[in-house]
Amino acid sequence: MTTRIAEYWYEVHPVSDGISLIRETHVATWLRCNIWHVRGRDHDLLIDSGMGVRPLKRELPQLTERPVTCIATHAHFDHIGGQHEFDCRLGHRSEADIHATPTRENTADWGPFVRAETFSALPHSGFDYRTYSVTPAPLTGYLDEGDVVDLGNRHFQVFHLPGHSPGSIALYEESSRTLFSGDTIYDGALYDTVYHSDKALYRQSLERLRSLPVNVVHGGHDDSFGAGRLVELIDDYLSGGNTIVDADAWINSQIS
Numbered sequence: 001m002t003t004r005i006a007e008y009w010y011e012v013h014p015v016s017d018g019i020s021l022i023r024e025t026h027v028a029t030w031l032r033c034n035i036w037h038v039r040g041r042d043h044d045l046l047i048d049s050g051m052g053v054r055p056l057k058r059e060l061p062q063l064t065e066r067p068v069t070c071i072a073t074h075a076h077f078d079h080i081g082g083q084h085e086f087d088c089r090l091g092h093r094s095e096a097d098i099h100a101t102p103t104r105e106n107t108a109d110w111g112p113f114v115r116a117e118t119f120s121a122l123p124h125s126g127f128d129y130r131t132y133s134v135t136p137a138p139l140t141g142y143l144d145e146g147d148v149v150d151l152g153n154r155h156f157q158v159f160h161l162p163g164h165s166p167g168s169i170a171l172y173e174e175s176s177r178t179l180f181s182g183d184t185i186y187d188g189a190l191y192d193t194v195y196h197s198d199k200a201l202y203r204q205s206l207e208r209l210r211s212l213p214v215n216v217v218h219g220g221h222d223d224s225f226g227a228g229r230l231v232e233l234i235d236d237y238l239s240g241g242n243t244i245v246d247a248d249a250w251i252n253s254q255i256s
């Protein structure tokens with residue numbers, strides 16, 4: 001395992017008007033989630049918050065300049081680690097207990113994922129991946145199908161898309177045809193064998209997204225993509241491909 005302490009943990013990439021992608025630079029590409037920062041007139045959004053091994057606010061002053069609403073697309077460890085830093089924390093009610101009392105097991109078993117190879121540098125002196133944990137951060141409000149997140153000049157419709165997890169949600173801005181999809185769809189192998197996944201519901205959620213008019217999809221992992229790629233990824237999954245069957249085997253294939 002590396003012993004180098006990272007000077008900077010986060011990288012920020014402006015993507016489009018008011019939208020930036022935040023990544024944990026030293027978390028392996030096969031694990032790190034996409035953290036999305038959306039500027040609004042009245043307040044900002046932070047969509048997912050990474051692993052939480054180093055404070056977001058300390059390194060990213062743009063997250064302290066204005067009020068920020070932190071939205072969790074689902075309650076898995078790689079997406080909710082930093083949400084305790086924010087006063088306003090929203091997600092789906094069905095996963096509220098996980099946010100309040102996160103454990104290795106109920107946040108999707110980080111055991112296979114959090115290992116020495118996960119980190120190319122350490123977040124701080126004395127960090128040991130074997131003692132990794134997620135700080136409890138009870139939701140302060142709930143989002144469900146049909147709700148609208150209003151930033152004043154931008155409005156995002158909430159879709160409830162169970163399958164990857166019971167409370168998976170996505171945010172859709174109709175005016176720009178922009179979809180923040182969490183782990184329901186991203187440009188990589190999809191994960192439908194988590195302990196609380198439901199493959200039948202996952203298929204229904206993906207079939208719903210297949211006909212959604214989109215210009216760009218900002219997923220929970222990997223690079224953003226357009227409508228054609230959205231259909232391709234969904235069709236691949238629906239035909240029996242594009243899945244992570246065994247987490248350990250998949251991770252070993254990424255490392256080797």
